[in-house]
Amino acid sequence: MRIYKGIGIMSGTSLDGMDIAYCKFYEENNKWRYKILYAETIPYTIFWSEKLATAETKSAMELAQINVDFGLLTAEYINSFIKKHNIAPEFIASHGHTIFHQPEKSLTLQIGSGAHIATKTNTLTIYDFRSVDVAKGGQGAPLVPIGDMLLFPEYDICLNIGGIANISFQNNNKRVAFDICPANMALNYLASLKKLKYDDKGASAKQGEIDNTLLEKLNSFDFYHQKGAKSLGKEWFIKNIKPLLDNTSLNINNKLCTFVEHIAIQISLATDNIGNSMLISGGGTYNNYLIERIKHHTNYEITIPQQKIIDYKEALVFAFLGVLRLRNQVNTLQSVTGATSDSVSGIIV
Numbered sequence: 001m002r003i004y005k006g007i008g009i010m011s012g013t014s015l016d017g018m019d020i021a022y023c024k025f026y027e028e029n030n031k032w033r034y035k036i037l038y039a040e041t042i043p044y045t046i047f048w049s050e051k052l053a054t055a056e057t058k059s060a061m062e063l064a065q066i067n068v069d070f071g072l073l074t075a076e077y078i079n080s081f082i083k084k085h086n087i088a089p090e091f092i093a094s095h096g097h098t099i100f101h102q103p104e105k106s107l108t109l110q111i112g113s114g115a116h117i118a119t120k121t122n123t124l125t126i127y128d129f130r131s132v133d134v135a136k137g138g139q140g141a142p143l144v145p146i147g148d149m150l151l152f153p154e155y156d157i158c159l160n161i162g163g164i165a166n167i168s169f170q171n172n173n174k175r176v177a178f179d180i181c182p183a184n185m186a187l188n189y190l191a192s193l194k195k196l197k198y199d200d201k202g203a204s205a206k207q208g209e210i211d212n213t214l215l216e217k218l219n220s221f222d223f224y225h226q227k228g229a230k231s232l233g234k235e236w237f238i239k240n241i242k243p244l245l246d247n248t249s250l251n252i253n254n255k256l257c258t259f260v261e262h263i264a265i266q267i268s269l270a271t272d273n274i275g276n277s278m279l280i281s282g283g284g285t286y287n288n289y290l291i292e293r294i295k296h297h298t299n300y301e302i303t304i305p306q307q308k309i310i311d312y313k314e315a316l317v318f319a320f321l322g323v324l325r326l327r328n329q330v331n332t333l334q335s336v337t338g339a340t341s342d343s344v345s346g347i348i349v
Contacts, residue, residue, distance in 0.1 A: 001026055004326070005037070007081070007089045007123075008312075008319030009074060011097040011112070013163030013234055014184045014283060015052055016197070017043040018074065020081050021315035022089060025323050032150045034320065038085045039312040042077050055099045055111065056234075063099070063111070070097060071113030075120035082121070092117060092125045093322025093346070095314075101141070101233030108140045118349040126322045126346040133332045138339025141231040142166045145177035145336045146324070147317030155303065156275025160313065161284025163188075164232050165263060169274050174335040179232040181224070181266040182241055183284050190245065190256050199256055202289025208257030211250055218244060218262040224269070229338030264293035277301045281313040321346065 003026045010019040021039040025032060044052070048070075055066050074094060082089065094117060096110030114127030130140035145168035148158035157169045163185040168177035184198070191199045199205055221240060223230065245255055263284075271278065278300040284290055285304050295302060304310065324331035325346040332343040 001028065004091075004323045005087075005089055006091040006093060006319050006322050007078060008315040008317070008322065009078070009092065009094040009096075009112075010312075010315040010318055011052075011095065012314070013098065014188055015044060015049050016283070017041045018077055019312055019315040020077060021312040021319060022081070022085065022087055023316050023319040025320060031153075032320075034151050034316065036308045036312055036316055038081075038087065039308055039315065040081065041311065042081075048073065052097055067111040068113050068116060070111050071116035072120060074112050075117045078117070078121050078123075089123055091322050091326060092121060092123050093129075093318045093325070094125060094127045095129065095318050096127060098233065100235070101231065102235065103134050103139045103141075103231065106134055106137075108134045114347060114349045125349045126325050127349070128347045129318070129321055129332070129345045132343045132345045133337050133339045136334075136339035136341060136343060138332070138334065138337030138343075139229050139231040140337060142168065142177050142179065142336065143321060143332060143345075144168065144314060144317045145175045146331055146333055147313075147320050148177075149175045151317070151320060152279055155277050155279040157271055157278040157300065159267065159271070159278055159280045161263075161280065161282040161287075161290070162314070165267060165282075165284065167267075167270055168336065169271075171274075175333050177333075177336040178228075178230045178270075180270045181263055182232060182237045183263050184282075185234070185237050186241055186245065186259050187256060187287070187290075189242070190252055190259065193252050198283075199287065202256075202260060202287040202292075204253050205256035205260045205287075206289040208251070208253030208255070210261050211248075211254055211258045214244065214248055214250065214255070214258045215261055215265075218259070219265060224266060229336060260287070260290050260293055263290060264297045267294055268297035271298060271300065275300075277303065279303050279305060281305060281310050283311075285310050
């Protein structure tokens, strides 16, 4: 039996830090098995949080340098992780950090130089998992659904609530997935206006009141009525959501409460009549008020998994995408992204 042991790296839009997961995979009776052996999140310094948050405004030369520097930072974090846990991964699969995501322009950019990661860690590295799909006319996102399909097949729906909420499920023997709406990206922005990193357990949102005028505006975007493969990026949030949140005299708690309701409503619309069971992962699972509102708007049997899966499911799946890439097997699904065909994605260094 071939056992793969590798590191998955994820840096998300919430900018809370870099997720690193050392995972084991093997195939038994035509079913993939997995285990997260070690995992941790290394918080970004204020310097790096600000650098990543403003990278899209930099010149081409500055962005090229940030790409190198972030690759070196990633390698530094990985080397510390390897030393701490005394491990010898056979590969690293790095998502990088998304700066631009505009698939309608055939454009997506995740920084974090794979060449520098491979060189500084002396470990085979796989990176840039999105570009091939985008070149084929796909959204380049979401990528996690193949992991949902092969690692978590017992659930009708896999819902991830990170910076953006996204979903995947089986439909006529095909995996279907798409981004639903901004989630922690918006909630964390509003919390920052209260000098908080995030709204702990949704306490501030719960103290607020729903504003129906703002809620109606939030629910009215054309994106929510689009069918088929679709994805969101930071640019969409800045262009469409942030002005609505900024240009209202509501207090912050009311804005938080209203946006939580918006997320819950959009999740309920996206998951209508799909099945019975739902697995929820991502940082949003810690927002008790958000989970409460999702339960209010849906009738699913909801499973909140163990903490390692909540926190590191995306890093786990990127490690798994690396395994599939090493086996030269499909790791990006046309049925999910809308591309012209499935892809074996990822550059190997």
